Amino acid sequence: MSFVFWLVAALTVAGGLAAVLLKNLVHCALALTVAFAGLAMLFLQLDAQFAGFAQILVYIGAVAILVVFAILLTRSSETPKGAGIFSRTWGAGLVIAAAVFAVIGWAVLQSGAGLPHETGVPSVSVQQIGNALMGRYVLPLEIVALLLTAALIGAVIVAMHEKDGAK
């Protein structure tokens, strides 16, 4: 259903825009969760159930909450009233972003005719994903596991209070 797709796409993009445009940081984080939820719905539309639910579990359940915690922990530094929320070089950034979008969009539209429009729904069970993870992709899986462990320990050490005597 195309209508549902456009609705969800609009929701996602609106969430993303709100996340980068709003003044209040917590509102930004909540808008980010909307964007994440929209993306998860897009994944579901693409018949990628596992990825969609993983998206919700990881992004909404963990990353958004992490962002919120970070915002509250650094709250004393909220931008003072007078200063804008955008950087001094916002013009350049906007131009770059617009240029990137223009290039990608142009490329997509150029190749639009050659892209497939209709394919059968791929019948992929979670079991297949599991088998693939444990078979063909076992090395990446292990590397990701290592990366996550490293990131966990690293994040704890980075964010940990340094004790005065520890130096």
Next chain:
Amino acid sequence: MTTPLVGYLLVAALLFAVGLAGALTRRNAILVLIGIELMLNAANLNLIAFWRYGPHPEALTGMMFAIFSIAVAAAEAAVGLGLVIQIHRHAQTTDLDQMNRMKG
């Protein structure tokens, strides 16, 4: 499923641009991280869309890529936010415009 692949790719491109604009223009370090998350997600959408419309969906390549990307993004967010908190503790600000010195 009548939505063509182009639709997904355009949405992903838009989201990526929005994320990039956020990362480049906002002053707050956390907002920059949010922008980066959006860009990663846009890439994920592309991966899933290509997996869905690609010639060999049963090979699961795009799906796997997206799943690993999600895991890596979680790690990235954790470390990134840890860094932001540490910087804030160090410089008492998360305003990137004021972080213009290498020495504390």
Next chain:
Amino acid sequence: MLGEGILKGLAETAKNFAGSFVSEDRLTTVEYPEQRIPTAEAARVFPFLVYDGTDWEKGLRCVACQICEKECPPKCIYIEKSKDKKPDYVGKMQIYPARFDIDVSVCMSCQICVEVCPFEAIKMDTEFELSTSDRFGGLLFDREQLAKSNEHYHKIHPTEASEVDARLAEEKAKVEAKAKAAAAAAAAKAAAPAASVTAPVKSESTPAAGAPKAAEAAAAKPMAQTTTAAKAADAALNAPAAPSGKPAPASTEPPKTAAPDAGSKTSGE
């Protein structure tokens, strides 16, 4: 082992749950307005005024001495003295409170008024359901609302009330003995022949506990007047025969618990 305490606790609550259906001890709550826990004897809420007999206005023990009014820490008692006098429990003429108000919204239930009262006239009540829709007037209790019978006092604080009654009886007996002595002395002094009449009457009436009344009656009237021996003897003779005509009615009698005590004392003297 870890978790042992949790299991013990769970067993205890399970016992409580199951026991609440069978055992009274495991269900200590009662359904209040319908069911009530009997108030403890030591329960005290707000003060009330004790009266003897059936007529609250006549039997009020309070003599409007205003000690409680002065002692009351939050000053919630308001007393107006009467112009006239009425006899108290021993028959002595006393003034009485024309107005006696307690603002129970101010009262702090400290019981100081009870402790300072020399006449055992004010005691603590156990009535606690005093809610009213009238915020200002409703909690200002006047004489009529405050007056409660000695029976009520016995009902709520039996032990204490018995003690009080015993004490009162003792005092009364003392007064009476004094009056008797005075009467006897007066009789002996004024008219020697009358004494021979009086003595047998006394000895007759003591076992029936009629002597107090007689003495009272004797004390009430002849003290003020310069009595003749004949009059005193008349009074002593008439008293047991027609008690209703005299100011001290039967209900002034010490209650049953105290009665034998008082009686024995009287006969002993």
Next chain:
Amino acid sequence: MTEKADQLFVLLKDWLVSFLPGNWQGVAGVILGVIGIAAIYPTLFALAVLMERKGLGRMQNRIGPNRVGPFGVLQPIADAIKSLTKEDVVPVNADKTVHFLAPVVLVVVAFMGFAVLPAGRNMVLVDMDASLLFYFAMGASTEVSIFMAGWSSRNKYSLLGAMRAVAQMISYEVPLLLSSVVIVMMTGSLSLVKIVEVQHHYTWGFPHWYILTPWGLAAFVMYAIAATAETNRSPFDLPEGESELVAGYFTEYSGFKFALFFLGEYLGMLSISGLGTTLFLGGWSAPFSFLEWVPSWIWFFSKVMLSITVLIWVRGTLPRLRQDQLMNFAWKFVLPMTLLNLGVAALWRFMGEGWLRWIVCSAILIVVYVVAGRTEMRRKHFGPRSYRYAE
């Protein structure tokens, strides 16, 4: 007849749907399923509230509600009417939109979890491949709504309660997931329907429930602990510790929105009990093979209510934990135990049939439990409270 009773709701749905034209029947079936969920679980919620109030009262030597209706059974209705007619107060400084959205999101997410729970034979709204993952995704989303509630109220108690709740839920989500992963490992499926079907076998009249294996029992205990913490129930109810935080994250909610929070909390309890039932207690399967004539949905709902009873019982028994005890317990005891349990389950799987695996697996679990418990108790990580006054 037995068959008919078992499939009562399914047949009812099919009969109702058959009045509609062919291409509408699918949609109508889903809508009817949603209506069923929206009718049954709030009813169970009312029942659970009543059970909690009466049962807790009995445990505390009192009678509990007894005024509305006979023995107070209509109390939930009175509560509902009271909540719905009360004034809805929103703090002046509150973030109005977020404040409004928080309870809505909570209840919606809580309801969505029920979609994948098989409430009986063929009685599941959505039977998808990754339904367990879906359930946990929905469970994770409640954290956002709780944060929204706490933050938007602009009240320090609300915010503290919300942060506590979120930190606690994230911490206990890990053991919750890991204890469920054991089941997935043994079943080879994330589909809850399939998990129940695997357990629906009998040997000598006894069921093949996962709780009846050493690793299953261990996982169930861990699951129960994590689920209690996940639903912010006592003894893990620090987020709403009355003595310090008024009511936690819904301090600033009143009237209908408060009722929604209340509903969301109990729906969370019901759904997590339902998941526990599905994973460990054989879902809708009967406890003995000779009891199979009882309709499957009766078994499911009675098991759920039994779990709720245990939650109430625990609430009536245990005092609240301290924050450090809570976190130490999650990360230093429950998490290692679940990880060990994963290994034990793998061992069970590869030791093959026989009595040996029973002994080996039970021995490992019991020994580690006792040793770890003693060590932790000795280190006072979550032992008796010790107070340090002026240092």
